[in-house]
Amino acid sequence: MKTSHSQTPDALHAWSELSAGDLPSRPASERVGDFAEVHRTFDEEAAQAQATRCVQCVHPGCVESCPVGSPIEEWLQLLAEGRFREAAEVVSRSNAIPEICTRLCPRDHLCERGCVLGGPSEPVCIGALEQFLQDYALGIGAVADVTSEPNGRSVAVVGAGAAALACADELSRRGFSVTQFDCGSDPGGSLVRGTASFRLDPAVVRRRVEILRGRGVTFKLDVTLGDRVSMADLRRDFDAVFVGLEVRPARGLQVPGAHLGGVLEGLSFLADSASGVRPDWKGRRVVVVGDDEVALDCARTAVRCGAAGVTMLCAGSEADSACSGRDLADAREEGVRILFGRVPVALQGNEAGSVCHVQIVGVARLSADDGRGSKLGLVSGAEESMAADIVIAAASTDRQRASLPGDFAGIGADGLGEVLVDANQMTRLAGVFAGGEIVRGPCDVVHAIRDARQAAAGIAAYLAGRAVTTGLA
Protein backbone atom coordinates (compact mmCIF):
# COMPACT_ATOMS: atom_id res chain seq x y z
CA MET A 1 0.00 0.00 0.00
CA LYS A 2 1.82 3.15 -1.17
CA THR A 3 0.96 6.25 0.86
CA SER A 4 2.13 9.85 1.16
CA HIS A 5 4.40 10.93 4.02
CA SER A 6 2.00 13.45 5.55
CA GLN A 7 0.88 11.11 8.33
CA THR A 8 2.70 9.76 11.33
CA PRO A 9 3.38 6.00 11.49
CA ASP A 10 0.71 5.68 14.22
CA ALA A 11 -1.89 7.43 12.09
CA LEU A 12 -0.99 5.12 9.23
CA HIS A 13 -2.17 2.17 11.30
CA ALA A 14 -5.36 3.68 12.70
CA TRP A 15 -7.38 1.71 10.16
CA SER A 16 -6.24 -1.59 11.65
CA GLU A 17 -7.07 -0.52 15.20
CA LEU A 18 -10.46 1.08 14.63
CA SER A 19 -13.23 -0.51 12.60
CA ALA A 20 -15.21 1.54 10.11
CA GLY A 21 -18.22 3.29 11.59
CA ASP A 22 -21.41 4.72 10.17
CA LEU A 23 -23.73 7.47 11.29
CA PRO A 24 -25.74 6.25 14.26
CA SER A 25 -29.32 5.36 13.44
CA ARG A 26 -32.49 5.48 15.48
CA PRO A 27 -33.77 2.06 16.56
CA ALA A 28 -35.93 0.40 13.89
CA SER A 29 -38.83 0.01 16.34
CA GLU A 30 -38.89 3.79 16.82
CA ARG A 31 -38.37 4.89 13.24
CA VAL A 32 -41.11 2.73 11.66
CA GLY A 33 -43.55 4.86 13.66
CA ASP A 34 -42.65 8.13 11.92
CA PHE A 35 -41.22 9.66 8.73
CA ALA A 36 -38.25 11.44 10.31
CA GLU A 37 -34.67 10.81 9.17
CA VAL A 38 -33.26 7.43 10.18
CA HIS A 39 -29.67 8.55 10.67
CA ARG A 40 -28.28 11.00 13.17
CA THR A 41 -24.84 12.54 12.99
CA PHE A 42 -21.44 11.61 14.46
CA ASP A 43 -20.15 13.41 17.50
CA GLU A 44 -17.00 15.38 16.72
CA GLU A 45 -14.64 12.95 18.41
CA ALA A 46 -16.04 9.94 16.55
CA ALA A 47 -15.87 11.77 13.21
CA GLN A 48 -12.27 12.78 13.79
CA ALA A 49 -11.31 9.24 14.79
CA GLN A 50 -12.97 7.76 11.70
CA ALA A 51 -11.13 10.24 9.46
CA THR A 52 -7.78 9.05 10.86
CA ARG A 53 -8.45 5.67 9.24
CA CYS A 54 -7.60 7.25 5.86
CA VAL A 55 -4.05 6.28 4.84
CA GLN A 56 -3.65 9.24 2.43
CA CYS A 57 -2.98 7.27 -0.75
CA VAL A 58 -0.86 8.99 -3.37
CA HIS A 59 -3.38 8.02 -6.07
CA PRO A 60 -6.67 7.88 -4.16
CA GLY A 61 -9.08 5.41 -5.75
CA CYS A 62 -11.95 7.03 -3.84
CA VAL A 63 -11.48 10.33 -5.72
CA GLU A 64 -11.45 8.53 -9.07
CA SER A 65 -14.63 6.69 -8.09
CA CYS A 66 -16.52 9.84 -7.08
CA PRO A 67 -18.44 11.28 -10.06
CA VAL A 68 -17.69 14.86 -8.94
CA GLY A 69 -14.05 14.05 -8.12
CA SER A 70 -14.30 15.21 -4.51
CA PRO A 71 -10.73 15.70 -3.14
CA ILE A 72 -11.54 13.19 -0.41
CA GLU A 73 -8.04 12.60 0.96
CA GLU A 74 -7.59 16.38 1.39
CA TRP A 75 -10.74 16.96 3.44
CA LEU A 76 -10.29 13.74 5.41
CA GLN A 77 -6.85 14.99 6.48
CA LEU A 78 -8.35 18.31 7.64
CA LEU A 79 -11.15 16.48 9.42
CA ALA A 80 -8.67 14.17 11.16
CA GLU A 81 -6.89 17.32 12.42
CA GLY A 82 -10.18 18.71 13.77
CA ARG A 83 -10.30 21.50 11.16
CA PHE A 84 -13.98 20.86 10.41
CA ARG A 85 -14.88 24.16 8.81
CA GLU A 86 -11.96 24.09 6.39
CA ALA A 87 -12.70 20.46 5.57
CA ALA A 88 -16.33 21.36 4.76
CA GLU A 89 -15.16 24.19 2.51
CA VAL A 90 -12.98 21.76 0.54
CA VAL A 91 -16.01 19.46 0.08
CA SER A 92 -18.10 22.34 -1.32
CA ARG A 93 -15.47 23.16 -3.93
CA SER A 94 -16.52 20.12 -5.97
CA ASN A 95 -20.09 19.56 -4.82
CA ALA A 96 -22.72 22.30 -4.99
CA ILE A 97 -25.26 20.61 -2.69
CA PRO A 98 -23.18 18.15 -0.64
CA GLU A 99 -25.52 17.96 2.36
CA ILE A 100 -28.23 16.62 0.02
CA CYS A 101 -25.94 14.47 -2.09
CA THR A 102 -24.34 12.61 0.82
CA ARG A 103 -27.68 11.56 2.22
CA LEU A 104 -28.55 9.77 -1.03
CA CYS A 105 -25.27 8.83 -2.70
CA PRO A 106 -24.86 5.03 -3.06
CA ARG A 107 -21.36 5.53 -1.68
CA ASP A 108 -20.62 1.79 -1.38
CA HIS A 109 -20.94 1.62 -5.19
CA LEU A 110 -18.87 4.80 -5.69
CA CYS A 111 -16.15 6.43 -3.52
CA GLU A 112 -16.07 3.76 -0.83
CA ARG A 113 -15.70 1.04 -3.45
CA GLY A 114 -12.52 2.81 -4.59
CA CYS A 115 -11.03 2.93 -1.06
CA VAL A 116 -7.86 0.83 -0.79
CA LEU A 117 -8.87 -0.35 2.70
CA GLY A 118 -11.79 -2.26 1.16
CA GLY A 119 -9.47 -5.27 0.74
CA PRO A 120 -7.47 -5.59 3.97
CA SER A 121 -10.15 -3.98 6.16
CA GLU A 122 -13.32 -1.92 5.62
CA PRO A 123 -13.34 1.27 3.54
CA VAL A 124 -13.25 4.63 5.29
CA CYS A 125 -16.88 5.70 5.85
CA ILE A 126 -16.45 8.60 3.41
CA GLY A 127 -20.12 9.38 2.81
CA ALA A 128 -20.98 9.44 6.51
CA LEU A 129 -18.04 11.76 7.27
CA GLU A 130 -19.01 14.05 4.41
CA GLN A 131 -22.54 14.27 5.80
CA PHE A 132 -21.20 15.02 9.28
CA LEU A 133 -19.03 17.84 7.89
CA GLN A 134 -21.79 19.47 5.90
CA ASP A 135 -24.32 19.31 8.72
CA TYR A 136 -21.67 20.71 11.06
CA ALA A 137 -20.77 23.57 8.72
CA LEU A 138 -24.35 24.50 7.84
CA GLY A 139 -25.30 24.17 11.51
CA ILE A 140 -22.85 26.95 12.42
CA GLY A 141 -23.89 29.04 9.40
CA ALA A 142 -20.70 28.39 7.41
CA VAL A 143 -21.83 28.50 3.81
CA ALA A 144 -19.62 28.38 0.73
CA ASP A 145 -18.64 31.90 -0.25
CA VAL A 146 -19.76 33.81 -3.31
CA THR A 147 -16.50 34.04 -5.20
CA SER A 148 -17.32 36.80 -7.72
CA GLU A 149 -18.95 40.22 -7.91
CA PRO A 150 -22.26 40.41 -9.89
CA ASN A 151 -21.19 40.12 -13.53
CA GLY A 152 -24.31 41.56 -15.16
CA ARG A 153 -25.19 38.34 -17.02
CA SER A 154 -28.46 36.49 -16.49
CA VAL A 155 -29.26 32.79 -16.68
CA ALA A 156 -32.65 31.05 -16.67
CA VAL A 157 -32.52 27.74 -14.80
CA VAL A 158 -35.41 25.52 -15.79
CA GLY A 159 -36.53 23.15 -13.03
CA ALA A 160 -35.76 23.17 -9.33
CA GLY A 161 -34.64 19.55 -8.82
CA ALA A 162 -31.12 18.42 -7.89
CA ALA A 163 -29.53 19.36 -11.23
CA ALA A 164 -31.15 22.80 -11.36
CA LEU A 165 -30.44 23.63 -7.69
CA ALA A 166 -26.80 22.61 -8.13
CA CYS A 167 -26.47 24.69 -11.30
CA ALA A 168 -28.09 27.71 -9.63
CA ASP A 169 -25.69 27.33 -6.70
CA GLU A 170 -22.63 27.24 -8.98
CA LEU A 171 -23.82 30.16 -11.11
CA SER A 172 -24.83 32.37 -8.17
CA ARG A 173 -21.40 31.81 -6.60
CA ARG A 174 -19.85 33.00 -9.87
CA GLY A 175 -21.81 36.27 -9.86
CA PHE A 176 -24.57 35.42 -12.37
CA SER A 177 -28.12 36.63 -11.89
CA VAL A 178 -30.18 33.43 -11.74
CA THR A 179 -33.92 32.91 -12.14
CA GLN A 180 -35.29 29.41 -11.51
CA PHE A 181 -38.60 28.22 -12.97
CA ASP A 182 -40.48 25.14 -11.77
CA CYS A 183 -44.01 23.81 -12.16
CA GLY A 184 -44.03 22.63 -8.53
CA SER A 185 -45.08 24.86 -5.68
CA ASP A 186 -41.98 23.84 -3.66
CA PRO A 187 -38.46 23.64 -5.08
CA GLY A 188 -36.68 20.26 -4.89
CA GLY A 189 -38.21 18.05 -7.62
CA SER A 190 -37.73 14.35 -6.86
CA LEU A 191 -35.78 15.27 -3.74
CA VAL A 192 -38.98 16.42 -2.04
CA ARG A 193 -41.73 14.80 -4.13
CA GLY A 194 -40.29 11.27 -4.41
CA THR A 195 -37.39 10.46 -2.13
CA ALA A 196 -38.69 9.43 1.27
CA SER A 197 -38.29 11.96 4.06
CA PHE A 198 -36.79 9.31 6.35
CA ARG A 199 -33.72 9.35 4.05
CA LEU A 200 -33.70 13.04 3.12
CA ASP A 201 -35.56 15.47 5.35
CA PRO A 202 -37.22 18.10 3.08
CA ALA A 203 -35.95 20.70 5.59
CA VAL A 204 -32.42 19.97 4.32
CA VAL A 205 -33.54 20.90 0.78
CA ARG A 206 -35.41 23.97 2.03
CA ARG A 207 -32.24 25.14 3.82
CA ARG A 208 -30.32 25.02 0.52
CA VAL A 209 -33.13 26.91 -1.23
CA GLU A 210 -32.90 29.63 1.43
CA ILE A 211 -29.12 29.86 0.87
CA LEU A 212 -29.80 30.37 -2.84
CA ARG A 213 -32.46 32.99 -2.13
CA GLY A 214 -29.98 34.72 0.15
CA ARG A 215 -27.58 34.96 -2.79
CA GLY A 216 -30.27 36.62 -4.87
CA VAL A 217 -31.58 33.61 -6.84
CA THR A 218 -35.21 34.23 -7.82
CA PHE A 219 -37.63 31.27 -7.77
CA LYS A 220 -40.62 31.41 -10.09
CA LEU A 221 -42.76 28.50 -8.92
CA ASP A 222 -46.03 27.04 -10.25
CA VAL A 223 -44.84 27.96 -13.75
CA THR A 224 -45.20 25.20 -16.34
CA LEU A 225 -42.57 25.62 -19.02
CA GLY A 226 -43.74 25.06 -22.55
CA ASP A 227 -47.16 26.29 -21.46
CA ARG A 228 -46.90 29.80 -19.92
CA VAL A 229 -43.23 30.30 -20.77
CA SER A 230 -41.55 29.01 -23.93
CA MET A 231 -37.92 28.31 -24.75
CA ALA A 232 -38.06 31.23 -27.18
CA ASP A 233 -39.10 33.52 -24.30
CA LEU A 234 -36.19 32.33 -22.16
CA ARG A 235 -33.63 32.72 -24.96
CA ARG A 236 -34.88 36.24 -25.60
CA ASP A 237 -34.94 37.32 -21.95
CA PHE A 238 -31.76 35.66 -20.60
CA ASP A 239 -28.15 35.39 -21.72
CA ALA A 240 -28.11 31.58 -21.29
CA VAL A 241 -30.46 28.78 -20.24
CA PHE A 242 -29.91 25.62 -18.19
CA VAL A 243 -32.60 22.95 -18.57
CA GLY A 244 -32.97 20.56 -15.66
CA LEU A 245 -36.62 19.65 -15.98
CA GLU A 246 -37.70 16.08 -15.87
CA VAL A 247 -40.79 14.00 -15.45
CA ARG A 248 -40.03 10.37 -14.63
CA PRO A 249 -42.31 8.01 -16.54
CA ALA A 250 -44.87 6.26 -14.32
CA ARG A 251 -43.89 2.78 -13.26
CA GLY A 252 -46.08 -0.06 -14.38
CA LEU A 253 -46.62 -3.79 -14.20
CA GLN A 254 -47.00 -5.62 -17.48
CA VAL A 255 -48.67 -8.78 -16.18
CA PRO A 256 -52.24 -10.09 -16.26
CA GLY A 257 -54.23 -8.60 -13.37
CA ALA A 258 -52.31 -5.30 -13.30
CA HIS A 259 -55.65 -3.44 -13.56
CA LEU A 260 -57.02 -4.94 -10.30
CA GLY A 261 -58.02 -2.83 -7.29
CA GLY A 262 -55.21 -2.49 -4.76
CA VAL A 263 -52.52 -2.16 -7.47
CA LEU A 264 -50.78 1.22 -7.08
CA GLU A 265 -48.15 3.09 -9.08
CA GLY A 266 -44.96 3.61 -7.03
CA LEU A 267 -44.00 7.20 -7.85
CA SER A 268 -47.56 8.50 -7.26
CA PHE A 269 -47.69 6.58 -3.97
CA LEU A 270 -44.45 8.29 -2.87
CA ALA A 271 -45.59 11.72 -4.08
CA ASP A 272 -48.83 11.34 -2.09
CA SER A 273 -46.89 10.25 0.97
CA ALA A 274 -44.56 13.26 0.59
CA SER A 275 -47.58 15.54 0.61
CA GLY A 276 -48.89 13.87 3.78
CA VAL A 277 -51.55 11.68 2.10
CA ARG A 278 -50.82 8.26 3.62
CA PRO A 279 -53.10 5.24 3.76
CA ASP A 280 -53.77 3.22 6.88
CA TRP A 281 -52.62 -0.28 5.95
CA LYS A 282 -52.88 -1.95 9.34
CA GLY A 283 -53.18 -5.69 8.81
CA ARG A 284 -52.58 -5.42 5.03
CA ARG A 285 -49.97 -7.48 3.16
CA VAL A 286 -48.01 -5.42 0.66
CA VAL A 287 -45.88 -6.60 -2.27
CA VAL A 288 -43.58 -4.08 -3.96
CA VAL A 289 -42.24 -4.90 -7.42
CA GLY A 290 -38.96 -3.20 -8.35
CA ASP A 291 -35.21 -3.20 -7.85
CA ASP A 292 -34.05 0.30 -7.05
CA GLU A 293 -34.25 3.06 -4.45
CA VAL A 294 -37.74 4.04 -5.64
CA ALA A 295 -39.00 0.52 -4.89
CA LEU A 296 -37.13 0.45 -1.58
CA ASP A 297 -38.67 3.80 -0.55
CA CYS A 298 -42.12 2.39 -1.43
CA ALA A 299 -41.50 -0.70 0.71
CA ARG A 300 -40.24 1.29 3.70
CA THR A 301 -43.10 3.78 3.36
CA ALA A 302 -45.57 0.86 3.32
CA VAL A 303 -44.05 -0.35 6.62
CA ARG A 304 -44.65 3.13 8.08
CA CYS A 305 -48.26 2.99 6.86
CA GLY A 306 -48.73 0.06 9.24
CA ALA A 307 -48.64 -2.88 6.77
CA ALA A 308 -48.62 -6.31 8.41
CA GLY A 309 -45.94 -7.56 6.03
CA VAL A 310 -43.98 -6.00 3.16
CA THR A 311 -42.18 -8.07 0.54
CA MET A 312 -40.06 -6.56 -2.22
CA LEU A 313 -39.58 -8.54 -5.43
CA CYS A 314 -36.34 -7.68 -7.27
CA ALA A 315 -35.56 -9.12 -10.70
CA GLY A 316 -31.80 -8.74 -10.23
CA SER A 317 -29.47 -10.26 -7.67
CA GLU A 318 -28.30 -8.52 -4.51
CA ALA A 319 -24.83 -8.17 -6.04
CA ASP A 320 -26.18 -6.01 -8.90
CA SER A 321 -28.67 -4.06 -6.83
CA ALA A 322 -28.62 -0.31 -7.50
CA CYS A 323 -29.57 0.28 -3.86
CA SER A 324 -26.87 1.11 -1.36
CA GLY A 325 -25.98 -1.65 1.10
CA ARG A 326 -26.87 0.69 3.95
CA ASP A 327 -30.39 1.29 2.64
CA LEU A 328 -30.95 -2.45 2.09
CA ALA A 329 -29.78 -3.14 5.66
CA ASP A 330 -32.00 -0.36 7.07
CA ALA A 331 -35.02 -1.71 5.16
CA ARG A 332 -34.41 -5.24 6.44
CA GLU A 333 -34.11 -3.94 10.01
CA GLU A 334 -37.49 -2.27 9.55
CA GLY A 335 -39.00 -5.60 8.55
CA VAL A 336 -39.00 -5.46 4.72
CA ARG A 337 -38.50 -8.93 3.23
CA ILE A 338 -36.37 -8.55 0.10
CA LEU A 339 -36.47 -11.38 -2.43
CA PHE A 340 -33.87 -11.14 -5.19
CA GLY A 341 -34.23 -12.96 -8.52
CA ARG A 342 -38.03 -12.93 -8.33
CA VAL A 343 -40.63 -11.35 -10.64
CA PRO A 344 -44.43 -11.48 -10.70
CA VAL A 345 -46.03 -13.18 -13.72
CA ALA A 346 -49.70 -12.65 -12.83
CA LEU A 347 -51.92 -11.07 -10.21
CA GLN A 348 -55.10 -12.83 -9.08
CA GLY A 349 -58.18 -10.98 -7.86
CA ASN A 350 -61.07 -11.74 -5.51
CA GLU A 351 -64.80 -11.36 -6.22
CA ALA A 352 -64.58 -7.67 -5.34
CA GLY A 353 -62.04 -7.14 -8.15
CA SER A 354 -59.14 -6.49 -5.78
CA VAL A 355 -55.77 -8.18 -5.87
CA CYS A 356 -55.40 -11.12 -3.47
CA HIS A 357 -52.45 -13.16 -4.76
CA VAL A 358 -49.26 -12.63 -6.74
CA GLN A 359 -47.88 -15.46 -8.88
CA ILE A 360 -44.09 -15.33 -8.73
CA VAL A 361 -41.27 -17.04 -10.63
CA GLY A 362 -37.52 -17.12 -10.10
CA VAL A 363 -35.30 -15.41 -12.66
CA ALA A 364 -31.61 -14.88 -13.34
CA ARG A 365 -30.06 -12.23 -15.56
CA LEU A 366 -28.70 -13.69 -18.79
CA SER A 367 -27.04 -10.44 -19.89
CA ALA A 368 -25.82 -7.25 -18.25
CA ASP A 369 -28.10 -4.20 -18.31
CA ASP A 370 -27.02 -2.15 -21.34
CA GLY A 371 -29.10 0.83 -20.23
CA ARG A 372 -32.09 -0.48 -22.14
CA GLY A 373 -32.74 -3.45 -19.92
CA SER A 374 -31.26 -6.93 -19.63
CA LYS A 375 -32.42 -10.41 -20.63
CA LEU A 376 -33.88 -12.56 -17.86
CA GLY A 377 -34.04 -16.36 -17.84
CA LEU A 378 -36.47 -18.46 -15.79
CA VAL A 379 -35.14 -20.47 -12.86
CA SER A 380 -37.22 -23.59 -12.37
CA GLY A 381 -38.44 -24.63 -8.92
CA ALA A 382 -38.89 -21.08 -7.61
CA GLU A 383 -42.58 -20.61 -8.49
CA GLU A 384 -44.86 -19.56 -5.67
CA SER A 385 -48.12 -17.78 -4.97
CA MET A 386 -47.98 -15.03 -2.37
CA ALA A 387 -51.00 -13.51 -0.61
CA ALA A 388 -51.21 -9.72 -1.11
CA ASP A 389 -53.81 -7.02 -0.42
CA ILE A 390 -51.75 -4.23 -2.00
CA VAL A 391 -49.26 -4.41 -4.89
CA ILE A 392 -47.04 -1.41 -5.63
CA ALA A 393 -45.65 -1.26 -9.16
CA ALA A 394 -42.21 0.30 -8.78
CA ALA A 395 -40.26 -1.44 -11.53
CA SER A 396 -38.88 0.86 -14.19
CA THR A 397 -40.47 -0.86 -17.17
CA ASP A 398 -40.66 2.05 -19.60
CA ARG A 399 -37.37 3.65 -20.59
CA GLN A 400 -39.10 6.09 -22.94
CA ARG A 401 -39.32 9.59 -21.43
CA ALA A 402 -42.37 11.78 -21.84
CA SER A 403 -41.84 14.18 -24.73
CA LEU A 404 -40.53 17.64 -23.90
CA PRO A 405 -43.15 20.37 -23.55
CA GLY A 406 -43.83 22.91 -26.36
CA ASP A 407 -40.78 24.33 -28.12
CA PHE A 408 -38.48 22.69 -25.56
CA ALA A 409 -38.59 19.73 -27.97
CA GLY A 410 -36.27 21.83 -30.15
CA ILE A 411 -33.31 21.18 -27.86
CA GLY A 412 -33.05 17.69 -29.41
CA ALA A 413 -33.43 14.21 -28.00
CA ASP A 414 -32.38 10.66 -28.87
CA GLY A 415 -34.74 7.75 -29.58
CA LEU A 416 -35.56 7.35 -25.87
CA GLY A 417 -36.35 11.02 -25.42
CA GLU A 418 -33.13 11.84 -23.55
CA VAL A 419 -31.64 15.20 -24.47
CA LEU A 420 -28.29 15.16 -26.29
CA VAL A 421 -25.48 17.39 -25.03
CA ASP A 422 -21.81 17.94 -25.87
CA ALA A 423 -18.87 17.81 -23.45
CA ASN A 424 -19.89 21.22 -22.01
CA GLN A 425 -23.48 20.04 -21.46
CA MET A 426 -24.58 22.36 -24.30
CA THR A 427 -27.54 21.16 -26.37
CA ARG A 428 -27.84 21.70 -30.10
CA LEU A 429 -29.17 25.21 -29.34
CA ALA A 430 -26.30 27.63 -28.69
CA GLY A 431 -26.44 28.99 -25.14
CA VAL A 432 -28.87 26.31 -23.97
CA PHE A 433 -27.35 23.75 -21.61
CA ALA A 434 -28.92 20.71 -19.94
CA GLY A 435 -28.13 18.13 -17.29
CA GLY A 436 -29.49 15.58 -14.84
CA GLU A 437 -32.25 13.14 -15.66
CA ILE A 438 -33.35 15.00 -18.77
CA VAL A 439 -30.00 13.98 -20.27
CA ARG A 440 -29.28 10.69 -18.53
CA GLY A 441 -32.69 9.20 -17.75
CA PRO A 442 -33.08 7.99 -14.15
CA CYS A 443 -29.74 8.64 -12.43
CA ASP A 444 -28.06 9.11 -9.07
CA VAL A 445 -28.17 12.58 -7.60
CA VAL A 446 -24.37 12.89 -7.73
CA HIS A 447 -24.44 12.49 -11.53
CA ALA A 448 -27.05 15.25 -11.79
CA ILE A 449 -24.72 17.46 -9.73
CA ARG A 450 -21.75 16.56 -11.93
CA ASP A 451 -23.71 17.66 -15.01
CA ALA A 452 -24.82 20.88 -13.35
CA ARG A 453 -21.25 21.86 -12.42
CA GLN A 454 -20.04 21.07 -15.91
CA ALA A 455 -22.88 23.12 -17.38
CA ALA A 456 -22.19 26.09 -15.06
CA ALA A 457 -18.55 26.06 -16.18
CA GLY A 458 -19.73 25.80 -19.80
CA ILE A 459 -22.14 28.72 -19.37
CA ALA A 460 -19.41 30.87 -17.79
CA ALA A 461 -17.03 30.10 -20.67
CA TYR A 462 -19.74 30.63 -23.30
CA LEU A 463 -20.77 34.02 -21.90
CA ALA A 464 -17.14 35.07 -21.53
CA GLY A 465 -16.87 34.54 -25.29
CA ARG A 466 -14.51 31.63 -24.95
CA ALA A 467 -14.77 29.02 -27.66
CA VAL A 468 -17.68 26.88 -26.54
CA THR A 469 -19.50 25.66 -29.60
CA THR A 470 -22.15 23.04 -29.64
CA GLY A 471 -20.70 19.91 -31.17
CA LEU A 472 -24.20 18.72 -32.03
CA ALA A 473 -26.02 19.11 -35.31
Ligand SMILES: Cc1cc2nc3c(=O)[nH]c(=O)nc-3n(C[C@H](O)[C@H](O)[C@H](O)COP(=O)(O)OP(=O)(O)OC[C@H]3O[C@@H](n4cnc5c(N)ncnc54)[C@H](O)[C@@H]3O)c2cc1C
Ligand atom coordinates in the same frame (compact mmCIF):
# COMPACT_ATOMS: atom_id res chain seq x y z
C1 LIG B 1 -38.19 7.84 -4.98
C2 LIG B 1 -36.84 8.26 -5.44
C3 LIG B 1 -35.74 7.85 -4.71
C4 LIG B 1 -34.46 8.22 -5.11
N1 LIG B 1 -33.40 7.79 -4.39
C5 LIG B 1 -32.15 8.15 -4.75
C6 LIG B 1 -31.03 7.72 -4.00
O1 LIG B 1 -31.14 7.03 -3.00
N2 LIG B 1 -29.80 8.10 -4.43
C7 LIG B 1 -29.62 8.89 -5.53
O2 LIG B 1 -28.48 9.23 -5.85
N3 LIG B 1 -30.67 9.30 -6.27
C8 LIG B 1 -31.93 8.94 -5.90
N4 LIG B 1 -33.00 9.36 -6.65
C9 LIG B 1 -32.76 10.11 -7.87
C10 LIG B 1 -32.58 11.59 -7.61
O3 LIG B 1 -33.70 12.11 -6.97
C11 LIG B 1 -32.33 12.21 -8.99
O4 LIG B 1 -31.05 11.88 -9.40
C12 LIG B 1 -32.40 13.69 -8.99
O5 LIG B 1 -33.55 14.16 -8.37
C13 LIG B 1 -32.36 14.16 -10.45
O6 LIG B 1 -32.53 15.51 -10.47
P1 LIG B 1 -33.10 16.28 -11.75
O7 LIG B 1 -32.93 17.70 -11.39
O8 LIG B 1 -32.47 15.78 -12.99
O9 LIG B 1 -34.64 15.90 -11.86
P2 LIG B 1 -35.84 16.19 -10.86
O10 LIG B 1 -35.44 16.12 -9.45
O11 LIG B 1 -36.93 15.27 -11.30
O12 LIG B 1 -36.25 17.70 -11.15
C14 LIG B 1 -36.92 18.10 -12.32
C15 LIG B 1 -37.74 19.32 -12.03
O13 LIG B 1 -38.36 19.75 -13.26
C16 LIG B 1 -39.65 20.23 -12.95
N5 LIG B 1 -40.45 20.18 -14.18
C17 LIG B 1 -40.77 19.11 -14.93
N6 LIG B 1 -41.51 19.50 -16.00
C18 LIG B 1 -41.62 20.84 -15.93
C19 LIG B 1 -42.25 21.83 -16.76
N7 LIG B 1 -42.88 21.52 -17.89
N8 LIG B 1 -42.19 23.13 -16.36
C20 LIG B 1 -41.53 23.48 -15.21
N9 LIG B 1 -40.91 22.57 -14.41
C21 LIG B 1 -40.94 21.29 -14.77
C22 LIG B 1 -40.14 19.29 -11.86
O14 LIG B 1 -41.17 19.88 -11.09
C23 LIG B 1 -38.86 19.06 -11.04
O15 LIG B 1 -38.75 19.98 -9.97
C24 LIG B 1 -34.29 9.00 -6.27
C25 LIG B 1 -35.41 9.42 -7.02
C26 LIG B 1 -36.66 9.06 -6.62
C27 LIG B 1 -37.85 9.49 -7.42
Ligand code: SF4
Ligand atom coordinates in the same frame (compact mmCIF):
# COMPACT_ATOMS: atom_id res chain seq x y z
S1 SF4 C 1 -20.28 12.76 -3.61
FE1 SF4 C 1 -20.89 10.60 -3.30
S2 SF4 C 1 -19.29 9.43 -4.37
FE2 SF4 C 1 -18.46 11.51 -4.04
S3 SF4 C 1 -17.35 11.45 -2.06
FE3 SF4 C 1 -19.47 12.10 -1.60
S4 SF4 C 1 -20.57 10.19 -1.08
FE4 SF4 C 1 -18.69 9.60 -2.17
